[in-house]
Amino acid sequence: MTTGTFGTQPSAAQSPPSTGQTPIDALHVLFPQRVSTRQVDRVVYHRDLSPAQQLAVREGTVGMLPDAVVWPENVQDVTSLLRLANEHGIPIVPWGGGSSVVGAATPVRGGIVCDLKRMNRLVQMDERSLLYVAEAGINGEDLERQLNAAGFTTGHFPSSIYCSTLGGWLATRSAGQMSTRYGKIEDLVVSLEAVLPSGRVIQTKAAPRSATGPDIDQLLVGSEGTLGVITRATMRMFPLPESRRFVCTVFDSLNAGLEAVRLLLRRGVRPAVVRLYDELDTTLALSSLGLEMNGNLLILGFEGRHAMVEAEMNAARPLLAAGEDAGEGPGEWWYEHRYRISYKQSVVLAGEQMVVDTCEVAATWSRIREVYAAVQRALAGYVTVLAHFSHAYPEGISIYFSFVGNADGHPAAGFHAELWRRTLDAVVSAGGSISHHHGIGLLKAPWLAAELGGLHAVFARLKRELDPNNILNPGKMGLP
Amino acid sequence: MSLDTLRTRIPDLVVSVGEADRINYARDLYPLTHIRMQDARIGTRPRAVVWPQSAAQIAALTAWAAETGTPLIPYGAGSGVCGGTLASEDAVIVDLKRMNRIVDLDEISLLVRVQPGVIGEDLERWLSRRGYTLGHFPSSIYCSSVGGWVATRSGGQFSTKYGKIEDMVVAQEVVLPDGEIVRTRTTPRAATGPDWDQLFVGSEGTLGFITEVTLRVHPAPEVRCFRGFRFADVPSALAGMRSLLQAGLRPAVTRLYDEIDTLVAGNRKPAADDVVPGWKQKFSRSLREHNVFLQLAQRTAFRHPKMVHALVDMLPGSCLLTVMFEGAAGLTEAEADEGWRILSELGGRDLGPAPGEAWYATRYHVSYRQSALFAAGAFVDTCEVATTWGAIDDLYLGMLRAVQSQALIMAHFSHAYHEGVNIYFTFAATAGTPAEQERLYETIWERLMESCLRYGGTISHHHGIGFSKQRWLARELGGGMEVFRAAKRAIDPRGLLNPGKMGLALSEGERR
Numbered sequence: 006m007t008t009g010t011f012g013t014q015p016s017a018a019q020s021p022p023s024t025g026q027t028p029i030d031a032l033h034v035l036f037p038q039r040v041s042t043r044q045v046d047r048v049v050y051h052r053d054l055s056p057a058q059q060l061a062v063r064e065g066t067v068g069m070l071p072d073a074v075v076w077p078e079n080v081q082d083v084t085s086l087l088r089l090a091n092e093h094g095i096p097i098v099p100w101g102g103g104s105s106v107v108g109a110a111t112p113v114r115g116g117i118v119c120d121l122k123r124m125n126r127l128v129q130m131d132e133r134s135l136l137y138v139a140e141a142g143i144n145g146e147d148l149e150r151q152l153n154a155a156g157f158t159t160g161h162f163p164s165s166i167y168c169s170t171l172g173g174w175l176a177t178r179s180a181g182q183m184s185t186r187y188g189k190i191e192d193l194v195v196s197l198e199a200v201l202p203s204g205r206v207i208q209t210k211a212a213p214r215s216a217t218g219p220d221i222d223q224l225l226v227g228s229e230g231t232l233g234v235i236t237r238a239t240m241r242m243f244p245l246p247e248s249r250r251f252v253c254t255v256f257d258s259l260n261a262g263l264e265a266v267r268l269l270l271r272r273g274v275r276p277a278v279v280r281l282y283d284e285l286d287t288t289l290a291l292s293s294l295g296l297e298m299n300g301n302l303l304i305l306g307f308e309g310r311h312a313m314v315e316a317e318m319n320a321a322r323p324l325l326a327a328g329e330d331a332g333e334g335p336g337e338w339w340y341e342h343r344y345r346i347s348y349k350q351s352v353v354l355a356g357e358q359m360v361v362d363t364c365e366v367a368a369t370w371s372r373i374r375e376v377y378a379a380v381q382r383a384l385a386g387y388v389t390v391l392a393h394f395s396h397a398y399p400e401g402i403s404i405y406f407s408f409v410g411n412a413d414g415h416p417a418a419g420f421h422a423e424l425w426r427r428t429l430d431a432v433v434s435a436g437g438s439i440s441h442h443h444g445i446g447l448l449k450a451p452w453l454a455a456e457l458g459g460l461h462a463v464f465a466r467l468k469r470e471l472d473p474n475n476i477l478n479p480g481k482m483g484l485p
Numbered sequence: 486m487s488l489d490t491l492r493t494r495i496p497d498l499v500v501s502v503g504e505a506d507r508i509n510y511a512r513d514l515y516p517l518t519h520i521r522m523q524d525a526r527i528g529t530r531p532r533a534v535v536w537p538q539s540a541a542q543i544a545a546l547t548a549w550a551a552e553t554g555t556p557l558i559p560y561g562a563g564s565g566v567c568g569g570t571l572a573s574e575d576a577v578i579v580d581l582k583r584m585n586r587i588v589d590l591d592e593i594s595l596l597v598r599v600q601p602g603v604i605g606e607d608l609e610r611w612l613s614r615r616g617y618t619l620g621h622f623p624s625s626i627y628c629s630s631v632g633g634w635v636a637t638r639s640g641g642q643f644s645t646k647y648g649k650i651e652d653m654v655v656a657q658e659v660v661l662p663d664g665e666i667v668r669t670r671t672t673p674r675a676a677t678g679p680d681w682d683q684l685f686v687g688s689e690g691t692l693g694f695i696t697e698v699t700l701r702v703h704p705a706p707e708v709r710c711f712r713g714f715r716f717a718d719v720p721s722a723l724a725g726m727r728s729l730l731q732a733g734l735r736p737a738v739t740r741l742y743d744e745i746d747t748l749v750a751g752n753r754k755p756a757a758d759d760v761v762p763g764w765k766q767k768f769s770r771s772l773r774e775h776n777v778f779l780q781l782a783q784r785t786a787f788r789h790p791k792m793v794h795a796l797v798d799m800l801p802g803s804c805l806l807t808v809m810f811e812g813a814a815g816l817t818e819a820e821a822d823e824g825w826r827i828l829s830e831l832g833g834r835d836l837g838p839a840p841g842e843a844w845y846a847t848r849y850h851v852s853y854r855q856s857a858l859f860a861a862g863a864f865v866d867t868c869e870v871a872t873t874w875g876a877i878d879d880l881y882l883g884m885l886r887a888v889q890s891q892a893l894i895m896a897h898f899s900h901a902y903h904e905g906v907n908i909y910f911t912f913a914a915t916a917g918t919p920a921e922q923e924r925l926y927e928t929i930w931e932r933l934m935e936s937c938l939r940y941g942g943t944i945s946h947h948h949g950i951g952f953s954k955q956r957w958l959a960r961e962l963g964g965g966m967e968v969f970r971a972a973k974r975a976i977d978p979r980g981l982l983n984p985g986k987m988g989l990a991l992s993e994g995e996r997r
Binding site: 267312 | 591593594595596637639640649651655665666667669672673674675676677680681684685686687688689692701703704731732733734812815819820822823871872873874876900902904905907941942943945946948949958961962963964965967968969971972975976987
């Protein structure tokens with residue numbers, strides 16, 4: 006991370022004018038009342054929720070400040086902004102809820118933060134096609150409540166739902182807690198409106214499926230603001246479920262729990278929620294929220310039509326025989342508390358030497374045990390490691406590690422960096438994928454080339470073709 | 486350009502410049518090329534055909550192609566119906582069928598790793614012997630390859646349960662035009678940037694050679710439940726189909742035939758209660774009991790498509806919806822029961838399992854009936870489009886009306902989704918000379934594509950773009966063409982991979 010002090014680094018936006026008008030002047034003309042160069046805004050937008058930056062703030066270090074924050078209100082505003090940025094070579098950082106935990110929204114090169122939160126309308130609901138159209142800046146929980154009022158759900162429940170946006174979900178390949186049934190964000194999106202770095206607006210077709218070349222949506226989804234600014238999306242929605250039931254089981258060994266989950270998915274059972282906590286996570290994380298359990302807890306949540314929920318629960322039960330039935334209680338309890346855990350981190354971070362972070366990786370069933378073991382080995386004696394497995398697939402599963410450690414007199418930043426170096430080196434060598442749903446941003450960028458191999462260079466070449474002036478979110482994902 | 490340099494460079498590469506091979510590879514299954522063949526117009530023969538046996542050989546081939554400026558055309562089984570493998574005279578066809586190994590089956594992770602040249606039916610049988618299925622059953626399965634499926638975004642008959650090919654691909658190995666061999670990571674899901682698999686899936690040979698694919702497999706189904714339902718008309722049957730999908734059910738098959746297609750659907754036994762009076766009964770029985778295409782062709786009914794459509798409109802409207810659930814015992818029956826309940830409540834008349842079983846037994850036959858029609862002096866083609874449930878009725882009627890005066894046209898709806906469905910039109914027509922047929926053929930396509938775009942449909946659901954639909958691609962992609970072109974420039978700046986396809990080289994004036 007680039008660090009510096011307030012406003013000492015000159016940047017393109019403040020560079021001496023050649024035409025008599027600075028880019029900042031031009032911004033004020035383009036976005037009257039919707040641009041800020043105030044110090045307080047620049048400080049607020051200079052970081053996102055990545056723990057590395059929270060640690061830096063705790064230690065009094067402030068990173069690169071953006072030169073300005075702009076709030077566009079429509080797609081034409083975004084086009085104007087990108088054209089201005091091209092003209093002057095100014096970095097533009099698209100901003101949703103700023104809830105990235107990997108530094109994806111941090112303006113490391115200064116420039117202009119493009120906060121999309123005023124583009125927050127639910128534009129249309131097509132109840133026949135079960136699709137809605139919404140602007141990128143709509144807040145997740147607002148969106149969910151608006152759909153709920155009409156009898157529908159997004160099916161997308163990231164734990165950041167109160168502080169993340171639809172556009173952010175799409176840009177970072179978000180996944181929600183019920184993804185095993187409803188799919189991840191890339192499965193929920195049907196079409197996108199986006200502004201390419203050139204300022205050109207594209208609108209992909211809202212078709213259920215096409216054989217019309219590469220999937221353009223899937224190039225923009227996950228591009229973390231490097232290839233375009235997503236301004237609007239057409240998304241699937243679902244009728245609110247008739248029924249929601251939980252089946253909870255405690256396994257003596259983690260392996261027995263994993264095996265049960267694998268067999269469930271293999272059999273074609275599609276629970277909405279699959280959460281298997283290892284022993285430490287069962288004991289520590291859940292008890293911190295008031296649920297006392299021992300062993301390896303598996304929570305399965307089923308939802309949908311009454312008859313299918315019954316049938317799926319019946320199909321699941323024989324495959325859980327290796328464990329002990331814990332009833333529906335822990336599942337209902339989890340559902341009540343499902344967004345709370347994220348807000349517990351600040352308590353830990355308040356401790357002067359404490360370091361806390363989470364890391365979500367994925368692997369096929371053949372490799373997952375080795376990935377889990379490799380991370381445990383790499384961090385043994387360094388930090389406390391808790392883990393749960395929360396997104397399951399017929400071919401594999403994700404692991405969500407939580408780390409709590411004490412820098413014990415060493416600089417927290419270095420301690421934290423070493424934690425990540427050990428973790429991701431272990432994941433890569435054990436054959437896992439370095440991110441399941443948090444994305445790459447700054448934090449994981451050093452490992453992206455190992456993840457993508459030769460395709461990282463393809464990414465860079467595509468970026469150069471689409472964004473020759475490198476204005477969109479530069480310095481992220483291992484790109485220039 | 487001399488091929489000698491190629492032989493020196495890659496001594497063990499199998500190369501042919503023989504006339505028979507060059508004629509064979511001058512066309513694929515694009516129907517326009519069938520029409521032309523009747524006039525002994527063979528089409529442009531490629532310079533040569535090569536059969537590489539490894540990714541390394543292909544990498545060497547791309548280096549040679551770059552030095553000599555030779556276009557390369559990746560070739561699977563040649564079953565494309567959009568002219569996606571048509572060659573220029575300086576091009577070399579790269580037939581991948583000798584790269585046909587099934588490399589590995591991971592039974593724990595349910596993944597199979599295969600080379601691109603494996604023929605679909607061979608792979609399915611290999612998996613079947615081991616207790617698995619790929620779940621991918623395009624009607625071309627006997628004459629199409631895994632690489633071709635991935636390159637063209639294939640969709641199979643059981644796609645509603647198992648997904649389309651893009652849902653099955655977990656990882657790929659691709660040889661880029663500069664000779665670099667890249668691999669995507671074998672992982673269930675990752676948030677590590679754009680989905681590079683989805684860049685190469687559907688790229689139709691314009692961005693790289695797919696040299697290995699890792700696909701999801703499923704345990705072979707324990708049970709299979711078929712049921713046919715008769716609905717009064719297309720809109721009410723579509724509503725039934727939509728309700729199934731939106732209830733979260735995942736049948737393997739849902740096929741709805743419109744009124745004409747229901748009559749034509751094959752030599753299937755009519756349901757006992759399906760009796761219509763008098764001449765109408767005779768007419769529908771005659772249509773049903775004979776190969777209607779041949780029948781009509783012989784009687785030159787194609788010359789009077791308007792009359793046939795008018796006749797069919799007078800028949801008591803009814804159409805057949807065939808549904809099949811398969812999978813694990815217990816779960817599948819429960820899902821099927823829920824499905825039958827929904828369809829009955831929406832007015833479907835339960836015809837029992839027979840219509841579905843009959844379809845299943847003959848599911849690959851229809852594609853092979855077309856040659857008889859060409860022999861009878863007519864032509865036939867299919868056009869598959871898709872849209873959302875909200876727009877489907879208009880798209881269906883709009884496209885039908887656009888060509889009803891030129892061709893006998895019928896449709897079925899065979900891939901259903903939460904948010905929409907595809908339409909698979911079959912049309913047949915005839916004209917005097919092959920040249921006139923060619924003009925009529927082009928007119929019909931022009932009208933189909935224009936009406937599809939007007940009513941908001943996607944111009945291809947699963948056949949791809951290739952040569953024949955490329956003029957409409959820029960409009961289809963709504964600005965996304967700029968992204969596709971950027972990817973092409975980034976990966977194949979010399980434009981040597983399958984040039985002249987997918988609208989990548991079309992000027993503004995050539996686009997529709």
